[in-house]
Amino acid sequence: MSISHAPPDSSPPDITDTSAFAEDDSDAASSRGGAAGSPAASVPAPDVALDLEPIRPSSSRRTRVPRWLRRTSGPLLLLLLWQILSATGALTPDVLASPGRIARVAGDLIADGSLPSAMGTSLRRVAAGLVLGAVVGTGLALLSGLFRVGEDLVDASVQMLRTVPFVGLIPLFIIWFGIGEAPKVAIITLGVSFPLYLNVYAGIRGVDSQLIEAGESLGLSRWGLVRHVVLPGALPGAMTGLRYSLGIAWLALVFAEQINADAGIGFLMVQARDFLRTDVIVVCLIVYAFLGLLADFIVRSLERLLLQWRPTFTGR
Amino acid sequence: MATDVHRPVTPKTADPALGSPAHPAPVHPAPTPASAPHIHTPATTPAAAPHAVHVEGLTRSFDGRPVIDDLRLDVRPGEFVALLGRSGCGKSTLLRILAGLDRDIEGTVLVPRRKAVAFQAPRLMPWKRVWRNVLLGLPGKPERALAERALKEVGLDHRSGAWPKTLSGGEAQRASLARALVREPDLLLLDEPFGALDALTRIKAQRLVGELWQRRGCAVLLVTHDVEEAVLLADRVLVMDEGVIAYETRIDLERPRDITDPRFAEVRARLLERLGVDTAAEAA
Numbered sequence: 001m002s003i004s005h006a007p008p009d010s011s012p013p014d015i016t017d018t019s020a021f022a023e024d025d026s027d028a029a030s031s032r033g034g035a036a037g038s039p040a041a042s043v044p045a046p047d048v049a050l051d052l053e054p055i056r057p058s059s060s061r062r063t064r065v066p067r068w069l070r071r072t073s074g075p076l077l078l079l080l081l082w083q084i085l086s087a088t089g090a091l092t093p094d095v096l097a098s099p100g101r102i103a104r105v106a107g108d109l110i111a112d113g114s115l116p117s118a119m120g121t122s123l124r125r126v127a128a129g130l131v132l133g134a135v136v137g138t139g140l141a142l143l144s145g146l147f148r149v150g151e152d153l154v155d156a157s158v159q160m161l162r163t164v165p166f167v168g169l170i171p172l173f174i175i176w177f178g179i180g181e182a183p184k185v186a187i188i189t190l191g192v193s194f195p196l197y198l199n200v201y202a203g204i205r206g207v208d209s210q211l212i213e214a215g216e217s218l219g220l221s222r223w224g225l226v227r228h229v230v231l232p233g234a235l236p237g238a239m240t241g242l243r244y245s246l247g248i249a250w251l252a253l254v255f256a257e258q259i260n261a262d263a264g265i266g267f268l269m270v271q272a273r274d275f276l277r278t279d280v281i282v283v284c285l286i287v288y289a290f291l292g293l294l295a296d297f298i299v300r301s302l303e304r305l306l307l308q309w310r311p312t313f314t315g316r
Numbered sequence: 317m318a319t320d321v322h323r324p325v326t327p328k329t330a331d332p333a334l335g336s337p338a339h340p341a342p343v344h345p346a347p348t349p350a351s352a353p354h355i356h357t358p359a360t361t362p363a364a365a366p367h368a369v370h371v372e373g374l375t376r377s378f379d380g381r382p383v384i385d386d387l388r389l390d391v392r393p394g395e396f397v398a399l400l401g402r403s404g405c406g407k408s409t410l411l412r413i414l415a416g417l418d419r420d421i422e423g424t425v426l427v428p429r430r431k432a433v434a435f436q437a438p439r440l441m442p443w444k445r446v447w448r449n450v451l452l453g454l455p456g457k458p459e460r461a462l463a464e465r466a467l468k469e470v471g472l473d474h475r476s477g478a479w480p481k482t483l484s485g486g487e488a489q490r491a492s493l494a495r496a497l498v499r500e501p502d503l504l505l506l507d508e509p510f511g512a513l514d515a516l517t518r519i520k521a522q523r524l525v526g527e528l529w530q531r532r533g534c535a536v537l538l539v540t541h542d543v544e545e546a547v548l549l550a551d552r553v554l555v556m557d558e559g560v561i562a563y564e565t566r567i568d569l570e571r572p573r574d575i576t577d578p579r580f581a582e583v584r585a586r587l588l589e590r591l592g593v594d595t596a597a598e599a600a
Contacts, residue, residue: 210439211441213417214435214441215441217415217416217417218432218495218499220453224453228441228444228452232444233443235443309442309444310442311481
């Protein structure tokens with residue numbers, strides 16, 4: 001709003017308002033003072049200089065520090081602070097071991113083979129649970145997504161069971177499956193199935209009805225519609241579900257391995273807890289994080305491969 | 317053209333009580349029973365005069381309110397018919413019925429077995445490359461070359477391997493047209509296919525459809541709200557109102573038609589008047 005555009009018959013309060021504004025704004029007051037002083041001048045003077053501001057190209061606004069360096073400096077500073085606190089004795093080893101010590105312990109654990117074998121055990125559990133959960137989750141989702149009968153039979157039950165926190169079922173699973181591998185895999189399977197079910201089901205039901213109609217008009221059979229329209233359309237949803245599932249799989253693994261485990265990363269952690277070895281615990285946490293990152297990377301690659309038809313929004 | 321093979325769009329509801337007495341269409345029997353879904357040829361269909369479309373006593377209601385009410389329509393093989401009407405007059409519903417996508421109907425509807433639809437939105441499967449979209453739904457295992465021939469016809473063979481989402485609006489619409497043409501339809505149904513295109517692209521697309529129709533010789537039913545487009549392309553223009561064909565006119569102007577031709581303007585004005593648009597303001 002520039003003052004010069006104010007209509008000549010504008011109400012007095014407006015004019016006092018704007019002139020007060022002009023007095024405040026020392027820059028604008030000098031250039032627009034004339035117009036503000038004579039509110040009767042309805043036609044704006046052509047020679048009033050407008051305040052032009054340059055639109056700077058986005059490249060010039062970038063700082064010279066590369067992005068990756070800025071991104072990594074935060075965590076590095078945190079690590080440095082941690083090391084300093086540990087070195088000065090403010091952070092005792094039985095609360096949290098120093099980064100240097102953790103690195104050494106990690107090296108030792110890898111060298112004596114205990115960490116790789118624990119990782120192998122844990123990975124096997126997650127893989128088994130994931131595969132089983134994927135089969136159950138997608139299978140049920142296909143059943144209720146593609147068939148009206150399936151929906152009536154399956155969906156209500158799954159929606160009901162979904163509200164039960166799956167971790168709470170651990171005692172029951174121990175009674176059913178004993179304390180071997182079975183309850184651990186079962187808990188991961190359970191955790192994985194629900195997000196996959198929900199997302200695949202929503203994906204199937206969310207397929208654009210216009211595309212289905214187009215498929216019908218092209219003479220596709222029911223199976224053809226499922227194969228060429230419904231399933232590919234549900235794929236983005238399925239990938240989202242897979243991502244959630246992986247996150248939950250690691251969570252379920254942590255829970256499952258804290259109980260009666262005699263191998264795996266969780267077992268290493270429980271053992272370390274008994275000996276107050278915070279360094280080993282942190283190493284295990286880092287391993288969990290690393291495995292989670294790896295899983296995420298796999299899903300991302302899968303998405304890039306399967307969803308290459310989607311125009312990607314890369315962000316800025 | 318092989319328009320002798322007709323397939324009725326079988327009504328879903330076979331309720332004989334609704335069929336004969338309510339509607340003055342004694343020439344056709346009550347809605348086809350489900351026992352004869354395929355080669356149902358009513359005795360009333362005149363065998364001598366071939367039709368690409370034969371519709372009689374067609375009624376389609378939404379919640380008891382008839383949108384199409386005892387409609388009658390015949391399209392000759394190879395004829396280009398444009399269907400005009402105000403929005404909500406049921407013209408798109410009629411097209412969907414002819415395409416076999418809406419079967420909650422009463423009455424007789426005969427359409428060729430080989431028909432194809434191009435919608436207002438291109439409706440390409442985004443997960444299939446353009447050429448696969450073109451071949452989608454064809455029986456057997458058609459070769460990519462078949463798709464490329466159809467794409468060449470609409471001038472899109474260079475984008476054959478592209479993902480649909482990378483096409484421009486006009487390109488996507490042409491791909492959709494190629495997908496319809498590759499089926500070698502005896503009846504091509506076009507549902508406002510140029511509605512979403514910008515003015516320049518639309519002119520090109522209209523010209524393309526005109527050329528393709530002349531080359532292929534299939535019957536075309538073009539649903540549109542653009543009077544100029546209808547007069548430019550069609551042999552016959554129908555105006556739909558209150559669920560029936562309220563007005564129809566033959567366009568005998570020689571092709572290619574010239575918008576600046578005074579006869580063109582006259583037909584256009586007459587149609588606009590029929591559609592309830594004040595032509596005095598238009599003429600100015």
